[in-house]
Amino acid sequence: MAREFDVAVVGGGLVGGAIAYGLARLGRRTALLDEGDIAYRASRGNFGLVWVQGKGLGLASYGNWTQLAARLAPQLARLLRDETGVDVALEQPGGFHVCLSEEEMQSRVTSLTRLLEQPGFERYAFEVLDRAALAARLPGIGPGVAGATYCPLDGHVNPLRLLRALHSAFLARGGEYLPLHKAHRIERRNGRFVVSTGAGEIGAAQVVLTAGLGNAVLGPPLGLRALVRPQRGQVIVLERVRRFLAYPMATIRQTDEGTVLIGDSQDESGFNESLSTSISATQAERALRIFPGLRDVRVNRTWAALRVMSPDGFPIYEQSASQPGAFLVTCHSGVTLAGAHALELAPRIAAGDLGPDMQPFSSERLNVQEAA
Amino acid sequence: MFKRLPEAGPTVPVTIDGRQFAARAGDSVAATLFAAGVKACRTTPVSGAARGPFCMMGVCFDCLVTIDGRPNQQGCLVPVREGMRIESQSGARIAVDAPPGQP
Numbered sequence: 100m101a102r103e104f105d106v107a108v109v110g111g112g113l114v115g116g117a118i119a120y121g122l123a124r125l126g127r128r129t130a131l132l133d134e135g136d137i138a139y140r141a142s143r144g145n146f147g148l149v150w151v152q153g154k155g156l157g158l159a160s161y162g163n164w165t166q167l168a169a170r171l172a173p174q175l176a177r178l179l180r181d182e183t184g185v186d187v188a189l190e191q192p193g194g195f196h197v198c199l200s201e202e203e204m205q206s207r208v209t210s211l212t213r214l215l216e217q218p219g220f221e222r223y224a225f226e227v228l229d230r231a232a233l234a235a236r237l238p239g240i241g242p243g244v245a246g247a248t249y250c251p252l253d254g255h256v257n258p259l260r261l262l263r264a265l266h267s268a269f270l271a272r273g274g275e276y277l278p279l280h281k282a283h284r285i286e287r288r289n290g291r292f293v294v295s296t297g298a299g300e301i302g303a304a305q306v307v308l309t310a311g312l313g314n315a316v317l318g319p320p321l322g323l324r325a326l327v328r329p330q331r332g333q334v335i336v337l338e339r340v341r342r343f344l345a346y347p348m349a350t351i352r353q354t355d356e357g358t359v360l361i362g363d364s365q366d367e368s369g370f371n372e373s374l375s376t377s378i379s380a381t382q383a384e385r386a387l388r389i390f391p392g393l394r395d396v397r398v399n400r401t402w403a404a405l406r407v408m409s410p411d412g413f414p415i416y417e418q419s420a421s422q423p424g425a426f427l428v429t430c431h432s433g434v435t436l437a438g439a440h441a442l443e444l445a446p447r448i449a450a451g452d453l454g455p456d457m458q459p460f461s462s463e464r465l466n467v468q469e470a471a
Numbered sequence: 472m473f474k475r476l477p478e479a480g481p482t483v484p485v486t487i488d489g490r491q492f493a494a495r496a497g498d499s500v501a502a503t504l505f506a507a508g509v510k511a512c513r514t515t516p517v518s519g520a521a522r523g524p525f526c527m528m529g530v531c532f533d534c535l536v537t538i539d540g541r542p543n544q545q546g547c548l549v550p551v552r553e554g555m556r557i558e559s560q561s562g563a564r565i566a567v568d569a570p571p572g573q574p
Contacts (some may be wrong), residue, residue, distance in 0.1 A: 136572055239567030339516040341563045345571035356561045357516045392567035397543060 104130040106448070107294050109282045109304035109317065113258070113433030114440060115309030116430035118176075121445020125270035130301055131269060132294065139329070139372070141311055144404020146260040146334055146362035147354075148347055149435050151251035152196055152225065153160055153161060153169035153211060158413045159220040160459040166221055169252045171438030176256070182271055184220035185264035187256050188355040191396065194253025194347045195228075195237065197244055197389050204245045205265070225250045239343055243388040247348075255347040257354060258434050265437070268336055277301070282310065282317060287422055297318040299402075307448060308427040311407045320439075322460040326427045329405035332366045333378050335361040335386075336400040351386055359393065361386045367403070374403045376396070382439075406431040409465070416444070416460040418453050475503055485555040500546035500557055501527055501534045509559075510552035512536050512546065535560060 108119040111133030119131040151169050155162020169191065176189040198204040208227055215222045226249040233247050234240055270276060280296040285306055287293075287418055292306040298390035306321070308314045314325035339357035350363045364378045387394055407429055409415055426448055430436055447453050477530055480496035487507050494503040501524035511521035513535050524534035527547045534546035539556050543566035546557075 238569030238571065339563045340566035341516075343565075343567035343569060343571050359566070390567055395541070396564075396566045 101293055101300035101302035102290075104301065104303040105308060106130070106305040106310055107132060107292065107301050108307045109285070109294060110308065110313065111266070111276065111278070112140060112267065112309065112311060113145075113262055113437055114142075114428055114430065115307070116142075116165035116262060116269065117433070117437040117440035117453070118307055118309060118445050118448065119274055120265050120269040120272065121441035122433070122449055123269050123274040124441075125446060125449045127449055127467065129269070129274045130303065131274060131276045132282055132296060132301065133276065133278045134281045135279045136265065138281075138375070139312055139370075141258065141404055141407055141431075142262050143333070144334065144362060144402055145258050145434055146351065147255050147434055148194070148349070149191065149254040150194065150347075150349070151223070151435075152194060152248065152349070153214065154432075155220065156210060156214045156217070158423065158459060158464075159217045160456070161213065161413045163219075163221045164414075164460075165432070165435060166252060167184040167221065167443065168436045168439035168440075169254070170379075171442050172254065172256070172452070175441055179261075179264040179268050179335055182353040183264050183267040185260055185267060187261045189254060189256045190217055190347070191252070191254030192346050193249055193251040194255075194349065195249050195351045197233075197237075197240075197246040197247045199243055199385065200245050200406050211453055213347075219471070223250065223252055224372065232456070236346065237344070237348075237389050239392050241388050241391040253347060255352050255354075256434060261420065261434065261437060265441070269417055282313075285317060285321060285425075292422075292425065296332045305424045305448065305451070308425070308428075310407065314407075314427055314429050318427050321425040321427075322419040323417050323425060323427035324465075325415055325427055326462065326465060327407050327415075327429055327439070328367075328408050328409040328410075329370050330431070331364070331366050331371065331375075331403050332362065332406050333364040333374060333401065333403045335382055336377055337361070337396045337435055338399050340396055343390075343392075348389075350382070351389060352362070358399075359396065372403050372405060374401055411465065414460055415462050416453055416457050417462055424451065475506075482554075483551050483553050485551055485553075485557055487557045488559055494551040494555075496551070498551050499527075500536060500538060500544070500549045500551055500555070502547075503532070503551050503557070504536075504546060511559070513560040514562055519562065537564075 103128040337359040344353040419425035482493040512569040525533040537558040
């Protein structure tokens with residue numbers, strides 16, 4: 100006999116956690132199915148930016164959705180603090196994208212300008228700072244820094260606390276977290292969905308796939324496609340130092356507790372989670388050009404994790420046409436989008452329809468035939 | 472609590488927060504701190520609570536001290552040397568010596 104719920108959310112990372120919390124807030128009896136510690140867990144390896152700047156070139160809806168998520172982030176942080184006591188350390192002072200040459204600067208400004216001029220894009224103000232202007236706001240930058248772009252909407256958060264807070268808040272709202280329930284198969288049976296897991300069957304009227312890279316396998320039988328691939332990202336964690344960075348940057352941020360993180364590498368290595376030291380070296384070299392003062396600061400940890408990347412880099416939000424009640428969500432920005440997932444997407448899922456404005460995020464946009 | 476073994480090595484002059492101290496050759500910096508009666512050698516960057524040598528084997532990082540001007544050294548893993556300057560630490564070390572810009 101399968102245990103029955105209103106909704107089964109398959110995947111307990113930041114995406115599944117945010118949606119499950121949002122559903123539980125609305126009174127839905129929700130099960131959050133998760134794997135064990137051997138899962139790839141992008142949610143435990145990410146950098147922690149709540150980032151707007153530069154996103155959405157090629158899909159204006161994604162830029163707008165990201166801005167909505169950033170606007171909802173303070174509300175989510177407040178709810179989580181009130182309901183769980185966990186402070187996710189959200190700061191949104193705006194963020195810098197630092198350029199190390201005039202060429203980088205020019206191409207950055209060109210691409211941001213193109214981004215904002217797209218039809219339907221909700222424009223935001225950004226600033227272009229030369230070296231001198233930047234030095235006033237980022238003391239300690241090195242002589243090799245050419246300048247930066249600044250977007251007032253950017254911020255950062257402690258992503259591990261965010262994950263924990265989402266899970267705690269979900270439980271406090273009566274949700275049921277089921278670890279070691281890796282979903283093997285999902286099928287429609289007697290008018291509802293049945294998820295076969297390593298620990299028995301779970302029945303639910305609705306099912307939401309938030310299984311990251313696992314969505315590629317779980318989706319197709321439900322008429323949902325997620326052409327996702329792993330993209331490796333690496334993070335370097337330095338020891339705690341006295342606060343010198345008041346703003347997050349695309350590649351460097353300092354946490355509320357003083358730890359300095361260097362991140363934002365991207366490379367294609369399949370399902371390889373091991374660390375490439377040559378990539379770490381490049382990250383460190385660029386970080387030292389930006390802040391030479393980090394030269395003798397020790398490295399405490401390094402790691403690699405796998406982003407969940409779609410062919411065009413944009414999220415996929417999809418509802419099944421053939422199996423109503425089945426939804427698929429995938430993105431590589433589970434931190435940034437958490438506010439939108441919990442407070443905007445979850446109500447739409449609860450209502451059974453994502454709505455026409457989410458149509459641009461359907462995987463149909465990826466149905467481009469290859470040339471013969 | 473601690474008693475010195477009879478075969479302890481010759482003395483090595485060091486300073487601890489500017490104070491002269493006769494350390495013993497072969498001791499770690501953390502052992503030297505204990506021998507000098509120092510229980511707390513730093514405060515934490517997050518809560519400001521006092522910390523002193525604990526595990527004595529390189530694991531807990533509680534014995535971080537500044538040695539010859541270099542911050543965040545694990546005292547239990549560094550043998551004392553003649554003339555060594557050992558200094559306690561307050562909070563997080565400085566990497567970029569400037570106040571953060573105001574958001």
